Amino acid sequence: MFARWWCVTSPKLPFANGWYRVATSDEIVPGAVLPLRFFGRELVLLRTAAGDARVLDAFCPHLGAHFGYGGVVEGETIVCPFHGWRFSDDGVCVNVPYAKTPPPLVGKKCIRSWPVTERNQCIYVWYHARGQSPAYEVQAIPELAAPDEWTDMVWKQWTIRCQAIDVVENLFDVAHVKPVHKSDADVQCQFDGYRSVITANPAGRRRHGTVLTYLNGPGQGWSRHDQLLPFLVLTHVTPIDHEQVVWHIGVTISRAKNRDKDSIKAWIVNVVHHLAEQDIPIFEHKVHRVSPPLCEEDALIGDFRAWYQQFCDEPAREVTPQFARADVAEMGASIVHTFLRAGDE
Ligand code: FES
Ligand SMILES: [Fe+2]
Numbered sequence: 409m410f411a412r413w414w415c416v417t418s419p420k421l422p423f424a425n426g427w428y429r430v431a432t433s434d435e436i437v438p439g440a441v442l443p444l445r446f447f448g449r450e451l452v453l454l455r456t457a458a459g460d461a462r463v464l465d466a467f468c469p470h471l472g473a474h475f476g477y478g479g480v481v482e483g484e485t486i487v488c489p490f491h492g493w494r495f496s497d498d499g500v501c502v503n504v505p506y507a508k509t510p511p512p513l514v515g516k517k518c519i520r521s522w523p524v525t526e527r528n529q530c531i532y533v534w535y536h537a538r539g540q541s542p543a544y545e546v547q548a549i550p551e552l553a554a555p556d557e558w559t560d561m562v563w564k565q566w567t568i569r570c571q572a573i574d575v576v577e578n579l580f581d582v583a584h585v586k587p588v589h590k591s592d593a594d595v596q597c598q599f600d601g602y603r604s605v606i607t608a609n610p611a612g613r614r615r616h617g618t619v620l621t622y623l624n625g626p627g628q629g630w631s632r633h634d635q636l637l638p639f640l641v642l643t644h645v646t647p648i649d650h651e652q653v654v655w656h657i658g659v660t661i662s663r664a665k666n667r668d669k670d671s672i673k674a675w676i677v678n679v680v681h682h683l684a685e686q687d688i689p690i691f692e693h694k695v696h697r698v699s700p701p702l703c704e705e706d707a708l709i710g711d712f713r714a715w716y717q718q719f720c721d722e723p724a725r726e727v728t729p730q731f732a733r734a735d736v737a738e739m740g741a742s743i744v745h746t747f748l749r750a751g752d753e
Contacts (some may be wrong), residue, residue: 443476
């Protein structure tokens with residue numbers, strides 16, 4: 409009965425500073441505009457006529473139209489769909505077509521532009537809570553630049569109701585492998601600045617070789633599977649807001665050993681997706697524990713959190729217990745008043 413109305417919710421963790429994938433390159437051709445929602449903000453992705461990907465805040469400084477719905481790229485500029493004001497690709501107002509006297513905004517930067525890198529067939533945006541410049545670079549993955557040796561990427565993404573750290577932390581959570589994935593692995597980790605490397609050797613399955621998983625900041629990861637038919641998995645986790653993330657996975661398979669039959673490739677891709685989908689129901693329904701009671705075998709989770717903290721400006725806060733107010737309504741008014749005050753932040 410107590411558990412029914414003592415409803416614990418996840419804390420709103422700060423978004424970790426870092427590079428995050430926001431689209432795949434082929435989603436946006438030159439001249440196109442795409443609305444995005446990430447980091448709790450409305451954004452717009454555009455590709456100029458010269459082919460450069462740009463990300464701007466979505467709302468026009470004039471009367472607030474969303475550039476992602478009807479905005480038009482002309483050359484290296486974007487034109488607002490509402491009154492036709494024109495802005496450069498880094499957010500400077502360059503023209504107000506109907507103004508006889510240009511307003512003071514003309515010639516000034518008035519839209520926030522976000523640092524963008526295009527690499528690994530993806531478009532990445534740098535997020536920093538206080539607007540600081542990128543502290544590290546997106547890692548280029550050599551397999552993606554060798555199409556003769558590696559198959560075309562197969563991309564898939566899921567929108568999941570959880571926080572970004574929950575997805576990334578799963579890589580370091582050794583004890584979940586048996587209950588959730590029905591397998592076992594010997595796992596070791598190294599942490600080095602913005603990077604971490606996880607070495608996993610599947611237990612008792614020597615033909616399934618070592619898996620090396622790399623993280624470069626909070627948003628970019630990749631795994632090399634040294635198996636009979638080697639394959640590579642790119643994994644990107646990007647927060648939409650404090651309650652949802654996009655988990656984006658790409659798979660490419662070695663063309664070596666003359667074994668790139670479609671059925672084998674499809675089987676590998678299915679296995680990767682299946683493993684992800686075994687985790688997703690857990691992510692969707694869990695809360696984030698800021699100070700979990702870890703045992704010795706969970707030690708890598710603590711190591712991971714210490715490493716991840718370098719990307720967060722604020723320390724994670726303890727869970728604030730809150731009431732499911734509809735249930736509490738059954739209780740007496742004075743008791744409700746007392747508890748609500750205690751539960752308020
Ligand atoms: S709202 Fe964009 S030009 Fe008026
Ligand atoms: Fe998992």
